[in-house]
């Protein structure tokens with residue numbers, strides 16, 4: 001009799017546990033539409049079978065509308081699209097939805113809750129202020145421009161009129177140097193052993209550490225198996241902290257508070273008292289620097305690649321850009337930021353590429369402080385949300401013939417501080433904190449290349465408009481180009 005009672009009790013406890021786990025998985029957002037989810041796995045089979053995740057989300061949007069949910073193992077993720085919805089949540093009700101879900105397993109164990117990307121409240125605000133202050137600094141800008149000129153020279157040596165190259169890897173190397181200039185005030189020669197180690201570490205942490213692509217984010221128990229890469233990501237991330245600590249030591253020795261030229265200088269310029277604030281601890285600053293590298297490595301590389309792709313696809317636009325450069329920068333061997341205001345067509349072209357083919361189509365995970373109403377559904381507080389940032393950029397209510405690539409549409413809009421429907425860097429309070437440097441570097445790299453080279457596709461018939469999803473960005477499928485030096 002006793003054993004029957006024990007069995008019944010065990011059965012009840014197990015059933016209750018399974019039921020609770022299932023409820024936790026499905027969450028309280030059961031009223032939201034979405035494909036049927038399997039127990040434990042949720043929709044992971046469907047997601048892993050999809051060749052292109054972004055395309056899948058577009059199909060689901062068509063089927064279920066602008067709000068639907070997907071079950072990633074134990075996590076429910078809510079997808080929100082539509083221009084009106086983005087404006088409502090990011091601008092009108094910005095205070096509700098600017099937070100990150102800081103409880104997600106991977107970022108929590110890898111970063112130990114340091115840094116900016118997963119930070120909320122005071123920690124986020126203080127780090128964001130520091131990054132923005134640096135990018136506005138006079139010496140920071142001067143040093144950036146000087147070092148970028150050297151960077152562009154070394155980059156251009158990799159290109160050739162006779163051998164077609166795939167620009168992607170070359171741009172990625174340059175983007176890492178853009179990060180190094182911002183963080184440490186210096187770029188590295190590509191052959192430098194220290195650079196190669198830094199490059200490999202950043203890339204490893206970026207590739208294997210992002211929460212979106214890591215299965216441990218959705219099944220945290222996997223991290224306890226010896227084969228999990230999470231341990232190696234943590235170790236590599238820790239080594240990056242050590243590296244930045246060494247850089248800080250060197251900075252302390254030669255620091256001139258009057259001419260701060262990089263993030264570490266700006267950090268050292270904070271008073272001792274301010275640095276006692278845990279939001280501005282060394283660990284937070286170091287993790288933020290790592291995140292500036294990882295935040296830019298795919299987004300900026302993809303942006304440069306997409307711009308070059310459009311210039312190959314639209315040779316007339318390329319020609320007009322170069323004509324403007326040669327007219328504005330007559331007699332100068334380099335394009336500089338001084339020329340910026342006169343480079344209207346070049347800037348319009350970059351904007352138009354970022355509108356029509358923005359690389360970062362999703363926000364980083366957000367969470368809502370309170371319940372939110374959207375399209376007739378209630379999104380319970382503390383949900384995990386991904387916003388699709390693409391819809392506003394091709395909304396016919398804002399853009400005439402939105403799918404047509406037309407740099408001229410920017411002629412009268414270039415000086416507007418914020419254009420409705422244009423959010424390549426996100427919008428509202430959580431806008432990309434690297435956007436100032438991203439815009440400057442994009443302009444300098446592309447215009448300096450165009451000033452000196454004609455870009456010619458290796459195979460004009462092999463420039464498919466269809467883009468591929470990398471897990472973070474949408475970018476063109478691999479293509480090759482020749483770079484023919486031009487005289488002017």
Ligand code: HEM
Pocket residue numbers: 116117118119179182291292293295296299300303359360362363364365424425426427430431432433434435437438439442
């Ligand atoms: C053209 C290139 C770039 C594009 C299109 C881009 C776009 C974005 C977008 C859309 C977000 C997400 C905002 C959100 O979730 O709400 C973001 C966040 C971020 N970006 Fe960029 N970005 C670029 C370059 C950079 C660069 C150069 C850096 C660093 C130097 C950087 C660092 C970051 C960081 C750290 C975040 C997370 C900020 C946070 O948690 O609030 N990005 N970026």
